[in-house]
Amino acid sequence: MEDTEQATYRLETGQGAQATLTLKGRLDHDGTASLWRPCMRELRALRPKQLTVQVGQVEYCDGAGIALLMEIQRIQADSGGRAEIRDLRPQFRQLMALFEIDHQVLPPKPLGPLANAIHNIGRWAAGLFFDFTAQVSFIGEICVKLLKTLFHPASLRRSDTFLMAEKAGVNAVGITALLGFLIGLILAFQSAAAMQKFGAEIFVADLVAIALFRELGPLITALVLASRSGSAFAAELGTMKVNEEVDALVTMGLDPVQFLVLPRLIAAVCMLPLLTMFNLLFGLIGCGVVMTTWDVPISTYIERVSEAATLGDVVGGLAKTFVFGTLIAGIGCLRGLQTGTGPSAVGDSATRAVVSGIIAIVVADGIFAVVYYFLGI
Amino acid sequence: MADQPIVQVKDLAVGYGSTVILKDINFDVRAGEILTILGGSGSGKSTLLKHMIGLHRPLSGSIVIDGTDIVTAQGQQWLDVLRKIGVAYQSGALFGSMTILSNVALVLEEFTDLPREAIEVIAQMKLKAVGLQAAAYKMPSELSGGMRKRAAIARALALDPKILFLDEPSAGLDPITSAQLDELVLELSRSLGITFVIVTHELPSIFAVADRAIMVDRESKTIVADGRPKDLRDKSEHPMVRQFFNRRLEKVDA
Ligand SMILES: Nc1ncnc2c1ncn2[C@@H]1O[C@H](COP(=O)(O)OP(=O)(O)O)[C@@H](O)[C@H]1O
Numbered sequence A: 001m002e003d004t005e006q007a008t009y010r011l012e013t014g015q016g017a018q019a020t021l022t023l024k025g026r027l028d029h030d031g032t033a034s035l036w037r038p039c040m041r042e043l044r045a046l047r048p049k050q051l052t053v054q055v056g057q058v059e060y061c062d063g064a065g066i067a068l069l070m071e072i073q074r075i076q077a078d079s080g081g082r083a084e085i086r087d088l089r090p091q092f093r094q095l096m097a098l099f100e101i102d103h104q105v106l107p108p109k110p111l112g113p114l115a116n117a118i119h120n121i122g123r124w125a126a127g128l129f130f131d132f133t134a135q136v137s138f139i140g141e142i143c144v145k146l147l148k149t150l151f152h153p154a155s156l157r158r159s160d161t162f163l164m165a166e167k168a169g170v171n172a173v174g175i176t177a178l179l180g181f182l183i184g185l186i187l188a189f190q191s192a193a194a195m196q197k198f199g200a201e202i203f204v205a206d207l208v209a210i211a212l213f214r215e216l217g218p219l220i221t222a223l224v225l226a227s228r229s230g231s232a233f234a235a236e237l238g239t240m241k242v243n244e245e246v247d248a249l250v251t252m253g254l255d256p257v258q259f260l261v262l263p264r265l266i267a268a269v270c271m272l273p274l275l276t277m278f279n280l281l282f283g284l285i286g287c288g289v290v291m292t293t294w295d296v297p298i299s300t301y302i303e304r305v306s307e308a309a310t311l312g313d314v315v316g317g318l319a320k321t322f323v324f325g326t327l328i329a330g331i332g333c334l335r336g337l338q339t340g341t342g343p344s345a346v347g348d349s350a351t352r353a354v355v356s357g358i359i360a361i362v363v364a365d366g367i368f369a370v371v372y373y374f375l376g377i
Numbered sequence B: 001m002a003d004q005p006i007v008q009v010k011d012l013a014v015g016y017g018s019t020v021i022l023k024d025i026n027f028d029v030r031a032g033e034i035l036t037i038l039g040g041s042g043s044g045k046s047t048l049l050k051h052m053i054g055l056h057r058p059l060s061g062s063i064v065i066d067g068t069d070i071v072t073a074q075g076q077q078w079l080d081v082l083r084k085i086g087v088a089y090q091s092g093a094l095f096g097s098m099t100i101l102s103n104v105a106l107v108l109e110e111f112t113d114l115p116r117e118a119i120e121v122i123a124q125m126k127l128k129a130v131g132l133q134a135a136a137y138k139m140p141s142e143l144s145g146g147m148r149k150r151a152a153i154a155r156a157l158a159l160d161p162k163i164l165f166l167d168e169p170s171a172g173l174d175p176i177t178s179a180q181l182d183e184l185v186l187e188l189s190r191s192l193g194i195t196f197v198i199v200t201h202e203l204p205s206i207f208a209v210a211d212r213a214i215m216v217d218r219e220s221k222t223i224v225a226d227g228r229p230k231d232l233r234d235k236s237e238h239p240m241v242r243q244f245f246n247r248r249l250e251k252v253d254a
């Protein structure tokens, strides 16, 4: 059975526009690969009206060989000629019938690069619009259900909520505190460079306290929550979506928003202000450590801070975190529930949750800045 | 030549860790034969199949595929064996980030020198053979379960293997699609002389395609029956084998 005869071809022109293509040997993958390109090139150059393909001496032919014969037929059909395959052994003829491509059924090929780019821009723009409306209606839905839960607190899954609060809040204390400490430290050093020129190191406390309370504390903590928990929410809900668990909830009469989203949302909204307080505390400690190296007594530092930062600063900063928490959890869950199909879908959802979460935080923070400015807070 | 065994399984014991799932497994598969592996759920059919294609190391025994012991084969020898076999997994196992066509074309690109256009034609052909030509540029997630199974078979066919291993190809398919799949198996066996090792539960399928059936049992952890499906149905002494064939048969007849 093992025959080592090489696959060969010979293209001869007869009278008129006739030609004969003789194929010999083993038309397996390797054999076909060796003669595909030259054979096709010659055939395309010759463009015979009538081509006879003589395959009587082909002693083995698999899928690749059949592909060669079919491509020859197609080229002939395209150039307006005819092709006749002669003496194909019966077992290979059967194979050919099995594999015969029906060119009518061929699906349209994917678009070329330019058309594809235009197509994508259109889809992207439409997607942006639908995404925006989806977010608005989702936030509306959450608000309505949140109100309902307020009136019927028993409908909330309390154990889930506490579990989420632990994951999103308690487990994040370490990283938030560390970030706060370092930010306080860095801010102190940075502002010292300017303040020391005027011999006014003590005012570093004012600067750092106000920056932390009003802006940096809430912002940094929100970013931590978005990257730790926003992505986790999206991945959890996305996996449930892919496994049809979300569908199972719906058919059991359980509302996915009530069942999955609200516990996460409430946990995030409750935890973010607390985390922010940790962040602020450690930020002040970081700044204090720097101040003590300049021989500023601790008591003076604390006095300075409590004088510089008003209650309005603290409350104004913490008020933002409720909004940030809602945005992070809401977007994370929305992205999770929007998860498509396929192996990368969950990963994509997690990425999108973090990206849109961060954008939402920054935009909301900008709006707060403007509002606070006009309110004079 | 039809009588020469292409797969020889000798004194095989398979399992995970120290848990023995099956032991004392001995059987041959002759070239061109269509062999079905039967057994209840969890009896170790998939486990046996995965050992036969070398995915797991057996606890003991040997599996010789076309002259090469795959338990000990390494390097090029191992790759040569892999080129002779094609596998369609129970869940399809299509690569989700590629179109169906690219799934089929992948091994052709990696293991042959065929030009791009040739690979495309071959991949189209294989898809045609399983009736999926129109879905060539779809992603696996856009297909139904039955279509995914057929796409998996097309992918297994890509390199024209001598032996095709199918894990429950017709489970979850409607009777017509399932019958078409049987027809496909018979056609491939007839025209290409491909040897089939098929794990299946479907009685109509077994009677339609199988030259021989072996049955594994969870209790005795070994092969309890080996023979032509008709003989097993009519003549087997083993109560479980009769139950399998007859109880289900009554249902089918009803
Ligand atoms: N990866 C694995 N690790 C440990 N045990 C397994 C593993 N895969 C399957 N099993 C066990 O092996 C037994 C046989 O499983 P399987 O071969 O999938 O059965 P079948 O395909 O016949 O339904 C089952 O009891 C199953 O729990």
Ligand SMILES: [Mg+2]
Binding pocket: B045, B046, B047, B090, B167
């Ligand atoms: Mg199985």
